[in-house]
Amino acid sequence: MSKSLQAIRGMNDILPEQTPLWRYFESTVAGLLDTYGYRQIRTPIVEFTELFKRSIGEVTDIVEKEMYTFEDRNGDSLTLRPEGTAACVRAVLEHGITGSGQVQKLWYIGQMFRHERPQKGRYRQFNQIGVEVFNLDGPDIDAELIVLTWRLWGLLGIRDAVTLELNSLGTSEARARYRDALVEFLSARLEQLDEDSQRRLKSNPLRILDSKDANTQKVLVGAPKLEDYLDEESRLHFDGLKARLEAAGIPFVINTKLVRGLDYYSKTVFEWVTDKLGSQGTVCAGGRYDGLVEQMGGKPTTGVGFAMGIERLILLLETLEQVPESIHRQVDVYLCAFGEQAELAGLALSEQLRDRLPNLRLQVNAGGGSFKSQFKKADKSAALFALILGDDELAQQVVGFKPLRGQGEQQNIAWDALAEHLEASFAQA
Ligand code: ATP
Ligand code: MG
Numbered sequence: 001m002s003k004s005l006q007a008i009r010g011m012n013d014i015l016p017e018q019t020p021l022w023r024y025f026e027s028t029v030a031g032l033l034d035t036y037g038y039r040q041i042r043t044p045i046v047e048f049t050e051l052f053k054r055s056i057g058e059v060t061d062i063v064e065k066e067m068y069t070f071e072d073r074n075g076d077s078l079t080l081r082p083e084g085t086a087a088c089v090r091a092v093l094e095h096g097i098t099g100s101g102q103v104q105k106l107w108y109i110g111q112m113f114r115h116e117r118p119q120k121g122r123y124r125q126f127n128q129i130g131v132e133v134f135n136l137d138g139p140d141i142d143a144e145l146i147v148l149t150w151r152l153w154g155l156l157g158i159r160d161a162v163t164l165e166l167n168s169l170g171t172s173e174a175r176a177r178y179r180d181a182l183v184e185f186l187s188a189r190l191e192q193l194d195e196d197s198q199r200r201l202k203s204n205p206l207r208i209l210d211s212k213d214a215n216t217q218k219v220l221v222g223a224p225k226l227e228d229y230l231d232e233e234s235r236l237h238f239d240g241l242k243a244r245l246e247a248a249g250i251p252f253v254i255n256t257k258l259v260r261g262l263d264y265y266s267k268t269v270f271e272w273v274t275d276k277l278g279s280q281g282t283v284c285a286g287g288r289y290d291g292l293v294e295q296m297g298g299k300p301t302t303g304v305g306f307a308m309g310i311e312r313l314i315l316l317l318e319t320l321e322q323v324p325e326s327i328h329r330q331v332d333v334y335l336c337a338f339g340e341q342a343e344l345a346g347l348a349l350s351e352q353l354r355d356r357l358p359n360l361r362l363q364v365n366a367g368g369g370s371f372k373s374q375f376k377k378a379d380k381s382a383a384l385f386a387l388i389l390g391d392d393e394l395a396q397q398v399v400g401f402k403p404l405r406g407q408g409e410q411q412n413i414a415w416d417a418l419a420e421h422l423e424a425s426f427a428q429a
Pocket of ligand 1: 083114116121122123124125126127128260280282283284285286307308309310311312
């Protein structure tokens with residue numbers, strides 16, 4: 001195939017074999033979020049570039065080198081969204097739904113775009129489900145976000161494979177004081193730092209803490225610790241969160257180097273990580289961003305949220321073999337009809353069945369074919385039962401009812417008794 005007819009590198013098709021798992025995952029999360037009282041918000045995939053620069057921060061990896069930015073026909077600079085929080089904040093501001101202190105508990109799902117080096121668990125188009133809560137500033141809501149993800153891991157059967165890492169970044173004042181101390185310490189050891197970290201020392205020094213470079217990590221052993229700079233308010237908030245997680249029986253580890261890639265976080269930050277996926281081990285990440293709404297032109301409004309990477313969680317479900325068998329059955333019943341008259345009767349009968357049994361997964365043979373070939377298709381469809389309509393059945397107003405998975409013999413069922421017979425058969429199967 002010529003190159004122009006292939007999908008863009010790092011952007012994947014999700015084929016029919018895989019969509020049942022995606023839908024299972026998505027509906028599990030959506031159902032859970034419903035039960036906790038979160039409501040979905042849908043925002044456009046494209047926004048003004050300025051939105052991401054102002055919210056995520058000019059000197060972050062995302063804005064510096066990962067965004068898909070282009071000029072549209074009006075000459076406006078637009079960007080495919082690299083994450084979901086910025087648009088959420090824009091939307092609540094634009095529609096005034098947080099302005100007088102109203103609490104909003106929101107969630108979103110959708111594609112995100114970042115120009116990164118594609119590899120297992122890291123793509124250029126990827127999918128996230130995220131949650132954002134506005135106007136609740138206590139540790140109770142931070143705890144709720146973590147508790148509900150913990151419940152999700154339980155529902156999905158992956159609890160044993162994930163670990164919660166937790167940190168507090170403090171208020172922005174506390175962080176500024178810490179930043180000064182860190183810069184002073186690292187500036188005296190500049191030549192021992194890797195190139196990226198040297199550059200970040202000016203632009204975004206906190207990010208040096210999660211540098212992957214071994215030498216830089218050695219230097220950091222003796223560096224000032226963020227926890228020693230925490231303000232009283234943040235410390236109390238963090239203690240409140242830890243107490244709640246302990247009460248809920250959720251294990252966690254404190255990772256004082258966890259700073260997150262985005263500029264806007266304050267106080268709580270957390271990541272759910274796994275060692276089962278190689279180096280792309282963070283499956284869900286989030287934190288508090290109390291200053292962001294104001295920074296984007298709104299009234300002071302606290303915020304806290306997280307986003308999970310769907311591709312990584314799907315990979316984890318597959319790796320741990322936690323894909324429920326039941327999600328793959330696409331067909332319950334396959335109807336075979338032989339000849340024009342039988343096809344007409346079969347169509348009428350199948351629509352009657354759909355009226356009576358709206359959830360029945362009924363596949364009607366299309367494209368004709370011999371007895372043998374239709375039967376082969378019925379078998380391949382993985383249906384539990386085949387319905388057979390030929391001249392004899394037509395004359396007697398019955399269908400041949402044939403179990404395909406070895407539960408009993410073929411028998412004739414009258415048309416008007418078919419729905420009930422199917423129900424009873426599925427109850428037994
Ligand atoms: P990483 O450190 O892995 O680059 P990040 O800090 O950039 O992650 P966030 O912006 O916090 O990631 O996004 C939340 C989650 O979305 C991540 O924890 C991950 O599961 C997923 N994610 C982020 N970038 C990608 C990507 N390029 N491909 C697939 N999933 C991603
Ligand atoms: Mg990243």
